[in-house]
Amino acid sequence: MATAEVNWREEILTKLQKRNKIQTHCFQDLIAQHNKIFDNVNALKHENLQLSIQNEKLRVDGDRPAGGGGDSRLHEKIQILEQKLLSQQEELTELHRRKGENSQQIIDLNAKLQEKEKFLMARDISLAENAAKIASLQAEIALFDRNNKELNLLNEALRDEHQALHLAFTCLEDKMRKLQDENRQLLDRLMKYKTKDADRMNEENENFLNDGSKQLVRSTFGRFRKRFAKMQKEIEEACRDTRGVSPEDLQEGYGPVCQSTIPTKASVKFDAHDGEVNAVKWSPVDRLVATGGADRKVKLWEISKGACESKGMLVGSNAGVMAVDFDASGTMILGASNDYASRVWTVADQRLRVSFFVVMFESIGFVSNAAHHS
């Protein structure tokens, strides 16, 4: 039994061993070797691939593949250096360019600077001119100041003078007023004397009327005589004063020869004024007569064929009118009164035109009619 068991077991073991020997051991090493080689091949393939990739990369990297191994390194170095050189050259050119730009900039700036300096100089010049102008203007100002001061002084002096004159003027005015008062007093006194005279004459007239026609003739005569005497006196005066007679007058036959034409008969008689008639004058152009009387009026009369007609009354005088006169054209009348004033009226509208004072006068008249009208 035991040997039988051993037999089948041994047989199985042998068969298994034989199997393994044929199927396994024959191939184990071979396959292992193959696998090893296979792996190696794969690894080498991979490596090869990587190397070729690297090679390609290097080929791309380096422009020209180097000849030898040592050479390649040298070549690489040279290339690197060349690259460096190239970059340096680029940098250099860049720097040159920048330098050129900078110098250009400097030139520009210099030009600008010069311009500015010129400008500055011009400014300086103008400044100096202005300073000179200022100085001259200041001198002028000083001059004007001085002038002003002088003028002020002058003005002061003139004012003083004016004041003094004013004082003198007021003084004189006072004096004048005093004199006017005196004059009025004198005038009053004169009037008084005149009224006294008139009273006496009225008395005489009454006496004469009472005495009869004889008396009338006598009085008329007396009156004529008185008037005659006065006339004579006037004539004498006129004769003495040859100045008043121009040579033309003499040539035309006026003069003493005319004495023979003394009016003897009154063609018109009228009462011109209240009181005395102090002045009478013919108009040089019309048949007008101007009379001035003690009633302080100047009256105009038109005389025609034995009748007289009042043409107007010129008022304005403060005292009796002592003289009247026409101008050469007969448009204006000059009247002198006892209030030391003379006045001018126009004939046409009988208005007072001018009034002026003359301190003392004997008679009046238009100085030169021709001159006045020219």
Place this chain on the structure above:
Amino acid sequence: MANDREILREVWEGKLPISFQLDPDEVVELQQPDPFYLMVPRLSYFPLVTDKVRKHFLRYVANDKQDREMWLEYDGQPMKWHYPIGVLYDLLITSDDQLPWNITVHFDKFPENQIYKFSNKETVESYFMACLKEADVLKHRGQIASNMQKKDHNQLWLGLQNDKFDQFWAVNRKLMEVSQEQEHFKYIPFKCYLDDGYRQKLIKPVDEDGRRKTLQDLINEMFPGKNVVIKTHGMIPPLETPLQWMSEHLSYPDNFLHLCVQT
């Protein structure tokens, strides 16, 4: 008792040289790929050893087919990946002259109606563990395998996957032990391979008299009146070999006896 390490060792170390070749119709590169040689353990399964093969051939096929499942073909027949490699060899190869074993690799036209799909190694693992538990049910009413811890299962699987004899047998030994009250397994787990598949039957290791059954008894029970030759592990075991001993020593890692029947 499973203590004949010499036999176990010889069985474990059985390896086959295989030459993998890509189907020339599927090559898209200009260069034909080299065949890929590999020593594969007889006890292992193809999905566990073909990672390198797949990697090697992947770059020779069209891009859109690279993600597809790789499958193997020999002599016009797709390989059943859920058979151990040794079983496939014993079934398909009759003479050792054909070594190394030429196998064609395919990526395209997966024959879904002939072989199962396996998406990853977990599929193989779950199939393997299912076989293991089935065998244990036959041997010990499933008590040992179900009492094992998860890490023992893992150790079994990793031992097989990494071709680690000691790691595997440290756990597998428990599965091969007999219970104390009985000196033998309840039934012998085995698969008899014919041309069109495999047959199974409940066969006890001893007969009613307590006599130990041999391989001859098994053949008689399975194929009565026929003259057949049983082949396993690349050899023809003697007919007088006891079934209990065969189950303990000549079982594949899934604890089944895989018997190729040659008429």
